[in-house]
Amino acid sequence: MAWDFSTEPEFEAQLEWMRGFVREEIIPLEVLDLDRAAFDRITAPLKEQVRERGLWAAHLPPELGGGGFGQVRLGLMHEILGQCRYAPGIFGNQAPDSGNAELLAIGGSPEQQERWMHPLLRGELRSCFSMTEPGAGADPTLLTTRAVLDGDDYVIDGHKWFSSNASVADFLIVMCVTDPDVSPYQGSSMIIVPVDTPGVTIVRDIPVMDHPTRSPALYGGHAEVLYEGVRVPRENLVGNPGDGFRLAQQRLGPGRIHHAMRWLGQSRRAFDMLCERAVSRHTHGSVLADKQMVQDWVATSAAEMQAARLMTLHAAWTMDRVGAANARLEIGMVKYWGAKVLHDVIDRAIQVHGSLGFSGDLPLEEMYRAARAARIYDGPDEVHKATVAKRILRGYAPVDVPTEHVPTRAAAARERFAAHLDLVTADL
Numbered sequence: 001m002a003w004d005f006s007t008e009p010e011f012e013a014q015l016e017w018m019r020g021f022v023r024e025e026i027i028p029l030e031v032l033d034l035d036r037a038a039f040d041r042i043t044a045p046l047k048e049q050v051r052e053r054g055l056w057a058a059h060l061p062p063e064l065g066g067g068g069f070g071q072v073r074l075g076l077m078h079e080i081l082g083q084c085r086y087a088p089g090i091f092g093n094q095a096p097d098s099g100n101a102e103l104l105a106i107g108g109s110p111e112q113q114e115r116w117m118h119p120l121l122r123g124e125l126r127s128c129f130s131m132t133e134p135g136a137g138a139d140p141t142l143l144t145t146r147a148v149l150d151g152d153d154y155v156i157d158g159h160k161w162f163s164s165n166a167s168v169a170d171f172l173i174v175m176c177v178t179d180p181d182v183s184p185y186q187g188s189s190m191i192i193v194p195v196d197t198p199g200v201t202i203v204r205d206i207p208v209m210d211h212p213t214r215s216p217a218l219y220g221g222h223a224e225v226l227y228e229g230v231r232v233p234r235e236n237l238v239g240n241p242g243d244g245f246r247l248a249q250q251r252l253g254p255g256r257i258h259h260a261m262r263w264l265g266q267s268r269r270a271f272d273m274l275c276e277r278a279v280s281r282h283t284h285g286s287v288l289a290d291k292q293m294v295q296d297w298v299a300t301s302a303a304e305m306q307a308a309r310l311m312t313l314h315a316a317w318t319m320d321r322v323g324a325a326n327a328r329l330e331i332g333m334v335k336y337w338g339a340k341v342l343h344d345v346i347d348r349a350i351q352v353h354g355s356l357g358f359s360g361d362l363p364l365e366e367m368y369r370a371a372r373a374a375r376i377y378d379g380p381d382e383v384h385k386a387t388v389a390k391r392i393l394r395g396y397a398p399v400d401v402p403t404e405h406v407p408t409r410a411a412a413a414r415e416r417f418a419a420h421l422d423l424v425t426a427d428l
């Protein structure tokens with residue numbers, strides 16, 4: 001019987017080191033106004049310390065330069081890294097680079113791994129996953145970006161947007177239709193495009209709620225990208241023609257768990273602010289902690305975070321045992337449940353701080369704006385809910401009379417126990 005909620009002492013020691021490191025060395029960077037060069041200067045020695053602890057790029061197997069930790073341990077690590085948006089990058093685990101490295105580890109040729117994946121893991125290159133189009137998001141079967149084989153090259157034409165990191169990336173992994181005559185699930189492929197290839201235009205970083213006025217210099221925005229007659233060698237195809245959706249599924253599964261764990265780190269930080277304020281602020285005759293409505297926020301937030309944490313770790317454990325493809329139900333539930341918990345806990349933390357919570361004098365308003373996107377990216381909540389519901393409903397068959405119909409069950413039970421019922425009657 002293995003049903004164990006504990007962490008091995010050696011790994012717990014690593015987690016404890018990470019907690020201190022993120023708190024002491026990384027979170028303070030948030031309040032400095034750094035340009036890229038200064039940020040790189042400050043973070044280079046921090047990255048070195050992470051490497052020395054054997055925690056760099058922990059998402060990949062050791063033979064590919066990663067830690068080979070598996071999803072449960074990665075989940076626990078991401079919970080710590082999620083507290084601060086700079087922390088994943090300093091641990092070589094920054095989305096979308098981490099997911100792209102994972103993708104190249106799974107589907108890339110040895111040459112692609114050498115040229116793109118290893119430099120990505122060493123932090124020498126940056127990457128982007130370019131799939132969503134203005135006309136195709138939640139339903140990727142509507143993608144229209146075409147890649148046509150011309151001699152030994154693919155020629156790509158299309159229009160993407162929300163390609164995170166594209167404006168700071170060295171290469172883009174572009175989801176294209178390579179065979180329009182079959183179902184999109186068989187006719188789509190991923191192709192590596194160096195960002196300086198003629199025909200690639202980074203139109204703009206789209207202003208978003210998270211950074212409405214300018215794109216963040218340190219971690220890239222969400223770009224609109226035009227591909228016009230973009231020619232790349234056919235060797236840049238990842239996997240085989242038509243592998244696009246299969247690979248996307250393998251890439252997005254672990255990524256969603258890591259997101260969900262990072263959300264827990266964010267929620268926890270907001271929760272700590274909520275509780276600190278509750279015991280500090282005196283109004284209407286008592287501290288806020290004495291008001292039952294505030295107690296309700298504390299208790300509800302704690303329970304929701306605990307539920308999200310257990311769900312996320314269970315999904316990670318399922319992935320470790322049966323692979324991402326067989327854990328889609330668990331991953332889907334974590335995606336929409338975790339995003340809601342994140343939003344609601346930050347919302348309550350803002351509320352308990354009043355106008356201070358709404359202000360830029362606390363990180364809550366920024367956290368709230370970033371959290372709103374969690375219900376949309378990696379597939380909107382509604383799509384995950386529909387997938388989960390469909391999978392669950394597959395286990396049920398239609399009936400004429402509800403299985404639990406009491407009169408029907410009573411008739412069946414009377415028939416089954418007739419002999420005993422007669423005895424009881426006779427005894428009487």
Ligand SMILES: Cc1cc2nc3c(=O)[nH]c(=O)nc-3n(C[C@H](O)[C@H](O)[C@H](O)COP(=O)(O)OP(=O)(O)OC[C@H]3O[C@@H](n4cnc5c(N)ncnc54)[C@H](O)[C@@H]3O)c2cc1C
Nearest residue numbers: 129130131132137138139162163164373377378379380382
């Ligand atoms: C911060 C951020 C970063 C992103 N990064 C990337 C990236 O790096 N690369 C990339 O390719 N994409 C990226 N995206 C795009 C993201 O994956 C898409 O926004 C997402 O898939 C939804 O697509 P859409 O925006 O076109 O919404 P639509 O497809 O237009 O859907 C709109 C709404 O319709 C509803 N809806 C859709 N389908 C259903 C359904 N079946 N049932 C019920 N309701 C439904 C949902 O409420 C949904 O929010 C990012 C998005 C954000 C916000």
